[in-house]
Amino acid sequence: MADTPNKLAQTLAALGVTEPAQIPALFTEVRERFDSQVSRPMDLQAWEILRQSWLGRKSGVLTQITDNWLKPATQELKRGVGQELNQLRAHVESKSEERRKSIESGAEETASARERVDLSLPGVIRPIGSHHLIRQVFQQIEDIFFSIGFSVVEGPEIETPYYNFEALNIPEFHPVRDDMDTFYLDLPKGATQPLLLRTHTSPMQIRTMEKRQPPVRVIVPGKVYRRDNPDATHSFIFHQVEGLAVDTDITFCGFTGTIEYFVKQFFGPGVNTRFRPSYFPFTEPSVEFDVSCPFCGGSGTGAGGGTCSKCKGAGWIELFGAGMVDPAVYGFVNYDPKKVTGFAFGIGIDRLAMLKYGIDDIQVFFQNDARFLRQFP
Numbered sequence: 001m002a003d004t005p006n007k008l009a010q011t012l013a014a015l016g017v018t019e020p021a022q023i024p025a026l027f028t029e030v031r032e033r034f035d036s037q038v039s040r041p042m043d044l045q046a047w048e049i050l051r052q053s054w055l056g057r058k059s060g061v062l063t064q065i066t067d068n069w070l071k072p073a074t075q076e077l078k079r080g081v082g083q084e085l086n087q088l089r090a091h092v093e094s095k096s097e098e099r100r101k102s103i104e105s106g107a108e109e110t111a112s113a114r115e116r117v118d119l120s121l122p123g124v125i126r127p128i129g130s131h132h133l134i135r136q137v138f139q140q141i142e143d144i145f146f147s148i149g150f151s152v153v154e155g156p157e158i159e160t161p162y163y164n165f166e167a168l169n170i171p172e173f174h175p176v177r178d179d180m181d182t183f184y185l186d187l188p189k190g191a192t193q194p195l196l197l198r199t200h201t202s203p204m205q206i207r208t209m210e211k212r213q214p215p216v217r218v219i220v221p222g223k224v225y226r227r228d229n230p231d232a233t234h235s236f237i238f239h240q241v242e243g244l245a246v247d248t249d250i251t252f253c254g255f256t257g258t259i260e261y262f263v264k265q266f267f268g269p270g271v272n273t274r275f276r277p278s279y280f281p282f283t284e285p286s287v288e289f290d291v292s293c294p295f296c297g298g299s300g301t302g303a304g305g306g307t308c309s310k311c312k313g314a315g316w317i318e319l320f321g322a323g324m325v326d327p328a329v330y331g332f333v334n335y336d337p338k339k340v341t342g343f344a345f346g347i348g349i350d351r352l353a354m355l356k357y358g359i360d361d362i363q364v365f366f367q368n369d370a371r372f373l374r375q376f377p
């Protein structure tokens with residue numbers, strides 16, 4: 001198109017145009033030149049310059065065409081040139097007017113801003129969730145027990161009194177039922193048996209032994225429910241991991257060794273364990289496991305020289321209950337108590353997580369506050 005201005009300065013005769021049929025191509029060329037110029041990005045000032053160069057009275061393109069092409073044209077060509085020129089003028093006027101309006105309304109800029117790709121912009125970050133700390137601790141515990149041949153089973157949170165109590169050697173009116181203030185479900189009239197929210201994961205001991213023959217080595221992660229009032233250490237919903245191992249050759253020594261292995265894997269090799277006599281209806285003997293305080297190294301003395309606030313100076317922290325499976329329980333699942341022995345334990349996960357990560361309020365596990373959750377990605 002660089003030659004267009006030159007063409008504009010010459011007459012049709014000089015351009016070799018002698019027949020009307022040659023005229024349209026000439027104007028198409030001019031029109032294309034205008035169309036390309038008018039669609040470039042511009043502000044009002046640039047638009048004004050463009051308008052002048054096409055419609056300006058003295059030396060605009062249309063004036064040049066009038067002077068150089070139309071006026072000197074032969075009679076034969078005049079009509080065709082006049083028609084084309086009128087069309088071109090109408091086109092240039094309406095297009096440039098249209099363009100002015102769009103520049104003024106700012107539509108231009110927003111459109112080009114929208115279409116522009118800014119490669120320096122950071123990408124769109126789509127946050128993906130992470131596992132809740134409780135889920136993470138479940139996983140840690142599962143991994144430790146996987147490594148010594150346990151597998152995971154899960155069970156219902158809605159249970160019958162039989163599995164939650166009776167088959168665990170807790171008959172009706174047994175005093176330990178008072179320690180586990182139980183949520184019972186409202187049932188439709190005519191329901192044959194009461195239903196409750198399990199107060200511990202121990203019912204899965206029974207369900208597992210009903211289904212499988214020894215050897216059994218399982219852990220049971222899950223939620224449990226007790227009618228406790230919420231405070232920093234109590235919640236009516238919390239988490240346990242039940243453990244059960246039953247075989248023909250399981251000894252008390254193998255039991256305590258297994259627990260010690262677990263506690264050291266979980267808290268680190270620096271801690272010690274001990275156990276004290278305790279009582280559960282479904283284990284005999286029953287014990288309570290303690291870990292040497294991970295905060296003061298078991299000394300009972302805190303960082304400032306005073307009493308360690310975590311273990312209250314005792315040097316030990318109570319961890320969880322456990323014991324050798326009571327032979328009476330085997331009676332409920334048709335295992336032969338003369339042939340098999342086993343152990344069971346019930347770990348409170350919330351408590352363990354609080355200890356390991358220095359959390360002093362159990363409620364944060366249930367509040368879904370992202371500021372807390374993000375600290376454990």
Ligand code: PHE
Pocket residue numbers: 199200201202243280283321322323344345346347
């Ligand atoms: N189920 C007991 C509780 O919730 C814990 C426990 C499990 C004790 C297994 C001994 C053996 O308190």
